[in-house]
Amino acid sequence: MSFLVLVLILWVEQFSAWRHRLQRDGFFLAELARLERRGRVSADWSLVLLVLAPVLLLALLLYVLQPVAYGLLALPVHLLVLLYSLGRGDTKAALGPFRDAWRRGDEQAALHVAERDLGLAADDPRDLLVRVQGNLLWQAYQSFFAVIFWYVLLGPAAALGYRLLALSAAHAHQPALKARAVQLRHLMDWLPVRVLALSFALVGNFVAVTRVMLHELLNWHLSAGQLIARVGRVADDIPQQEEAQSALARLDSLWELLLRSAVLWYAGFALWTVLL
16 A cells, blocks of 8 residues: 555646645644743653654544545545645745846846845855755755655654654754654664765765765765765766856756655565565
8 A cells, every 4th residue: 555655646636736735734833832932841751742643643543534435534644745745845945036036147146036036045055056966965854855755664653653753853942842853853863864974875876886886885973965966976077166057956956856766765675565
């Protein structure tokens, strides 16, 4: 059933806007703000209430539904939870205003748009392009690949847990709560980001990626965003110094690298499903 859900996810993403209608975080963010205002609840207990409790309730619901009608009642729950757990917004579309400004040669507007739409800032335009390339890789990873990885490995409850941790890390204002959410998300990112990096080796520059991974494979302190940005650039053979317009065009080639990796993952999941 998991592979069927993954195929349905692609269909829904391509032909409907269900994900954007379903991804309403108001209730979760209100609960997060309420727990922070109370101040008496520790960071660990806050995450238990915000993340672990919904995950356990979902796991219990699926345990009850799974034996009913050969699991058909569990199918829509899988689909809805996975849709909710995917990333927010449209990663590629968000780059549109930045690309338009850069093509016009208006570097000041490009800097402003990158800060407004992508949350990226840089003093040097070339450094900004590198940051935008890394941001594309990171957003694609955390929006899709990490969620799919945990869904296939441990089911929809794990995918939901990843997204709730990501929301907690992004929106928490209490330092202790934010730090613990970031720490736990780093733990959940450690394995899937390395699997994606190895996928880049298979669909990109194998030698360059393996050279990087030999040094960084077990590096616990390297963040997922830093690793995927570095590996993605070497997988796509992006030089350190490049013409501005060529560097902008690299956004399309990086997106194609991500698409090839997604096809590889789906082929692997299909083979795993057949063998099991």
